[in-house]
Amino acid sequence: MNIIKTTTAALLASVALTSTGYACEITLRSSDTHPDGYPTVAAVQHMGSLLxxxxxxxxxxxxxxxxxxxxxxxxxxxxxxxxIDLNRVSLGPFNNIIEETKVFSLPYIFRGTDHMHNVVDGAVGDQILSEFENHNLVGLAYFDGGSRSFYNSQKPITSIDDIKGLKFRVMQSDVFVDMVDALGGNATPLPYGEVYSSIQTGVIDGAENNWPSFESSGHFEVAGHYTLDQHLIVPEILVMSKASWGKLSADDQALVRQAAKDSVPVMRDLWAAREAASEEKVRAAGVEIIDDIDKQPFMDAMVPVYEKHVTSEKLKSLVEAIRAVE
Incomplete structure (x- = not known):
């Protein structure tokens, strides 16, 4: 725990110390749903310091x-x-806007975090970033979103059968809805900020997310069962308004792109430290963690999700390209 605190403190300090203190001519407003100190927030602040x-x-x-x-x-x-000039969001909400982003939201498309990094840092990642320009946005960088797993207030999920009938909050994405439905659960799209009260009042039984979000949102206080099925490893993305981008000179655009790219390793280091700290806090709180689950039945249940959403030759090609990455 001391190592985690030291690493996080050092990185956050480096974010703060890079500020020049000059008066700015252009201030880009950036949005994030996560709280202050969260790795994505700190990474964009670091990007700002570099700029x-x-x-x-x-x-x-x-x-x-x-x-x-x-x-x-x-x-x-x-x-x-x-x-808004800049926005850090999960790729999930983009699935219904930019078709190509669906491939990163497919259950079990990534074999692990290293595989995801190699994909988004390579040609496939660049190709999908370029698609944002057709939707009045400029894709700048991918951040980590961890692996997402199910948690709920009702019972431990030890097999796919335990999901049947439970109501789970999902992001407003058809892929996420169909994933839960394929597992026998009832998917309920809700804004992130409504999850805590909805679990607390019984509107839903649970949700699915990563360790830091499960912890920082306080969801672990109302959902005492967390099953590490790791069905999704969905990257987060930093985008810029195409209108705001167009107001910058070519040189300033290059500065923005490079600063965004340079914020990625900082974010990944902060994420690893935060993930470990969040897991430790949740386990210490007495949440029941099921981490020896057989994932194969979950993976087998995803066949209809792929059949429904990977229909065009372009998407099929992207899925093949992702699977081919080491």
Whole structure:
């Protein structure tokens, strides 16, 4: 635990110390639903420090964390319109907007975190980033979103049969809805900010997410059973409004791209430390963790999800390309 705290503190300190303190000519407003100190928030703040430093104080980033500018669906629309300049979101909400993003949200498409990194850092990742420009956005970088697993307030999930009949919150994505339905559960799309009260009041039985989100949201307080089926490893993405992008010079655009890219390793280090700390906190709180589950029945149940959503030759080619990456 001391190592985790030291690593996180050092990285956060490096984020703070890079600030130049200059008065900014252009301040880019950035949205994030996660709380202050969360790895994605700290990474975009680090990006802002790099931009400020490299532009001689002309370019800055102001991060509005904790959903101050709205939930993800609303902030995506605002970013497309140019009201918000930068936005860190999960790829899930983009699935119904940009077809190609669906492949990263397919259950068990990634064999692990290293495989996901190799995919998003390579040609497939670049290809999908380029698709955002057709939707008034500029894709800048991928961040980690961890592996997502089911948690609920009712009972431990030790097999696929235990999911039947349970109501799970999912992101507003058809892929996520169909995934839960294929497992026998009842999918309920809800904004992230409504999950805690919905579990607490019995509107839903649970949700699915990674260790840091499960912990930082307080969901572990109302959902005492967490099953590490790791059905999804969905990257997060940092996008910029195409309208805001168009107002920058070519040189400043290059600075923004590079700063975003350089924020990725910082985010990954912060994420690894935060993930370990969150897991330790949740386990210490007495949440029942089921980590020896047989994933194969879960994977077998995903066949109809792939058949429904991977229909075009383009998507089939992307899936093949992902699977071919070492």
């Amino acid at each position: 400020e430093e490299r532009s001689g104080g002309r370019l800055c980033v102001e991060v509005f964390h904790s959903a101050q500018l709205g939930e993800e669906k609303d902030t995506i629309e605002q970013t497309q319109l140019g009201v």
